[in-house]
Amino acid sequence: MLRCSDLNRYLGQGEGRVHVLKGVSFEARRGQVYAIVGPSGCGKSTLLYLLGLLDQPDGGEIAINGQVMSNNDDAARTAARGAHIGFVFQFHFLMLEFSALENVMMPMRKLAKLTPAEMTARAHELLTSVGLGDKTHRLGTQLSGGEQQRVAVARALANEPSIILADEPTGNLDVKNSTMVFDLLTRLAKDHGQAVVLVTHNPEIANRCDSVRPMRDGLFV
Amino acid sequence: MSPNFHIAFRFLTAKKRAMLMSLSCTVLGVGLFIVTQATTSGFEEFFIKTILGTNGALRIDDKIQDTMRSMNAGGGSDFLVSHREGVKYIQGVEEPKRVIAGLNDFANVSGTSAVLQGNVLVRSSFKNETAQVFGINLDEHLKVSDLRSQIVQGDISTFREAPTGALMGKVLAERLQLDVGNSFILDYQGELRRYRVSAIYETGVTDIDKVRVYVHMNEARSLLKKPIGVTFIQVNLFNKDRAVEDAFQMQEVLKHSAQAWQDREKSWLSAFHALSVSSAITVSVFTLIAGLAMFNTLAMIVLEKTKDIAILRSMGYERRDITRIFLWQAAIVLAIGAIVGALIGVVGTFAVSKIPLPINGIFKTETFQVSWNGWHYVEAVLTAAIMVMAASIIPARRAARLEPGDIVRGTAQ
Ligand SMILES: Nc1ncnc2c1ncn2[C@@H]1O[C@H](COP(=O)(O)OP(=O)(O)OP(=O)(O)O)[C@@H](O)[C@H]1O
Numbered sequence: 001m002l003r004c005s006d007l008n009r010y011l012g013q014g015e016g017r018v019h020v021l022k023g024v025s026f027e028a029r030r031g032q033v034y035a036i037v038g039p040s041g042c043g044k045s046t047l048l049y050l051l052g053l054l055d056q057p058d059g060g061e062i063a064i065n066g067q068v069m070s071n072n073d074d075a076a077r078t079a080a081r082g083a084h085i086g087f088v089f090q091f092h093f094l095m096l097e098f099s100a101l102e103n104v105m106m107p108m109r110k111l112a113k114l115t116p117a118e119m120t121a122r123a124h125e126l127l128t129s130v131g132l133g134d135k136t137h138r139l140g141t142q143l144s145g146g147e148q149q150r151v152a153v154a155r156a157l158a159n160e161p162s163i164i165l166a167d168e169p170t171g172n173l174d175v176k177n178s179t180m181v182f183d184l185l186t187r188l189a190k191d192h193g194q195a196v197v198l199v200t201h202n203p204e205i206a207n208r209c210d211s212v213r214p215m216r217d218g219l220f221v
Numbered sequence: 222m223s224p225n226f227h228i229a230f231r232f233l234t235a236k237k238r239a240m241l242m243s244l245s246c247t248v249l250g251v252g253l254f255i256v257t258q259a260t261t262s263g264f265e266e267f268f269i270k271t272i273l274g275t276n277g278a279l280r281i282d283d284k285i286q287d288t289m290r291s292m293n294a295g296g297g298s299d300f301l302v303s304h305r306e307g308v309k310y311i312q313g314v315e316e317p318k319r320v321i322a323g324l325n326d327f328a329n330v331s332g333t334s335a336v337l338q339g340n341v342l343v344r345s346s347f348k349n350e351t352a353q354v355f356g357i358n359l360d361e362h363l364k365v366s367d368l369r370s371q372i373v374q375g376d377i378s379t380f381r382e383a384p385t386g387a388l389m390g391k392v393l394a395e396r397l398q399l400d401v402g403n404s405f406i407l408d409y410q411g412e413l414r415r416y417r418v419s420a421i422y423e424t425g426v427t428d429i430d431k432v433r434v435y436v437h438m439n440e441a442r443s444l445l446k447k448p449i450g451v452t453f454i455q456v457n458l459f460n461k462d463r464a465v466e467d468a469f470q471m472q473e474v475l476k477h478s479a480q481a482w483q484d485r486e487k488s489w490l491s492a493f494h495a496l497s498v499s500s501a502i503t504v505s506v507f508t509l510i511a512g513l514a515m516f517n518t519l520a521m522i523v524l525e526k527t528k529d530i531a532i533l534r535s536m537g538y539e540r541r542d543i544t545r546i547f548l549w550q551a552a553i554v555l556a557i558g559a560i561v562g563a564l565i566g567v568v569g570t571f572a573v574s575k576i577p578l579p580i581n582g583i584f585k586t587e588t589f590q591v592s593w594n595g596w597h598y599v600e601a602v603l604t605a606a607i608m609v610m611a612a613s614i615i616p617a618r619r620a621a622r623l624e625p626g627d628i629v630r631g632t633a634q
């Protein structure tokens with residue numbers, strides 16, 4: 001499903017150039033939930049951006065459904081992002097001028113596989129499943145950080161991606177809501193065979209995942 | 222509604238105030254462009270109407286000398302022979318009937334009037350003035366000019382019925398202190414004849430109003446001692462825009478020099494043209510500012526929305542979607558600006574047409590002349606569109622070039 005091998009990534013320029021990822025290999029299978037844990041600054045987000053095809057590695061390769069994507073051109077990677085990947089960012093989740101519903105519909109409208117009515121219905125359904133069924137028309141600016149985060153999770157699921165990459169999706173949430181979000185992600189993995197990779201600092205969440213990959217200084221340990 | 226348009230619209234409504242500068246300059250640019258073009262071409266059209274109503278669409282005069290025949294021109298008559306651009310001309314039209322018959326074969330010809338012209342001295346009891354006498358057949362001449370509506374005193378039917386009546390230009394009449402009904406003497410090389418002012422006309426063209434005296438053709442023949450031939454034939458056309466082509470053909474067929482109004486009034490027409498171009502350029506400064514303001518605002522929105530761009534790109538929006546989102550924003554402002562600007566153009570043109578502005582000399586008018594022409598609106602909107610859209614391309618492409626990875630790490634410049 002999602003496989004990467006010997007990923008290397010340097011960040012910064014000149015003197016400040018840092019070897020952030022030092023040969024990371026990783027594989028995610030259908031229906032499984034993976035947790036990446038590790039101290040702040042070890043390279044978790046950097047890895048997730050690479051897996052999400054938002055960034056390009058300096059070495060190694062990434063394959064999705066057996067197809068090597070890491071060295072593909074921008075158009076191919078963009079198309080793959082739209083069709084196969086749902087991404088939840090660590091920070092700044094929503095487009096603030098748009099309502100929760102519009103944010104969730106945004107990826108669907110680009111993919112344009114559903115009718116507008118179907119899109120609205122699906123967005124409603126997704127928002128209800130993250131506990132925001134009554135706030136669908138709130139603008140991004142009118143939602144709390146945790147609510148924004150949950151809308152972002154709903155949005156990542158919009159196009160039924162085969163891979164969900166979530167950078168601390170429960171970071172801002174209370175126990176009840178983080179359990180709800182986590183349960184939603186695991187249920188999707190089990191029911192629809194989606195692969196879920198999430199970064200978390202929460203040991204409880206990590207323990208409930210199918211597989212935990214501890215990371216330190218740009219390497220899995 | 223396409224998602225790109227929807228996103229563009231939202232970005233824009235969140236930045237209404239920043240867009241106001243660009244919008245108001247677009248409105249001003251489009252509106253003023255329309256008003257200035259409406260007035261410059263209004264005056265131009267009025268000028269054309271005046272010259273068509275006085276000297277007609279076409280004038281046939283000097284005969285082209287058949288180069289096979291030699292200098293034995295005119296056969297004893299006193300027509301002069303002249304050389305122009307290597308072609309020999311014999312002054313005037315010797316056989317007006319034959320030429321007019323030839324002219325009537327042209328489908329575009331709506332009227333012809335043979336005119337005999339001569340320089341005379343006008344003597345009134347008050348003073349003498351040099352002038353030009355124009356011998357005409359009234360009914361023919363009314364078909365090739367607006368003489369009837371140019372009468373400001375007296376009655377044209379008085380002239381029709383008076384064998385020694387005359388139509389005198391307003392300026393000339395004032396200089397000679399002549400009124401309708403007064404008599405005066407025309408002096409052609411010592412030949413003196415008495416006439417009476419039947420009516421006074423005013424074309425507004427001073428060069429005409431201060432010299433022309435219209436009399437009946439047979440009177441002119443006696444006065445100028447020209448029993449045959451005329452000086453020129455004034456021709457009116459159904460389609461005035463074809464005058465140049467028609468003149469060329471007439472010259473070929475009739476072997477007489479033929480001049481279209483466009484050639485005759487070339488210097489004035491090119492002055493009007495220069496005026497309309499220069500006012501268009503001046504007013505385009507507003508659209509230029511609209512473009513710069515648009516550039517500025519879009520560049521600002523790109524900076525503010527880098528995170529949104531990263532989110533969109535992460536969901537599968539392509540580079541060209543991002544470009545379009547920003548171009549749409551410019552297009553929306555442009556569309557609003559064009560519509561409001563065009564409305565202001567309509568209202569402005571109407572208001573300007575009511576401004577009193579007495580002009581006399583090259584034509585006569587009491588108010589601003591305006592022309593209602595759809596092309597002015599098209600040109601105005603096109604100029605604004607080119608400026609605003611050209612200015613938007615750079616920020617739009619810059620937004621599209623941003624790498625989502627750089628943005629989320631916060632290193633996008
Ligand atoms: N533009 C940059 N230039 C140089 N170094 C960078 C740059 N961006 C990030 N880094 C470094 O890369 C390393 C990995 O960063 P990353 O964001 O992947 O950490 P993380 O594991 O997600 O941390 P956190 O848990 O705090 O989110 C950090 O040490 C960081 O300082």
Ligand SMILES: [Mg+2]
Nearest residue numbers: 044045090167
């Ligand atoms: Mg991180």
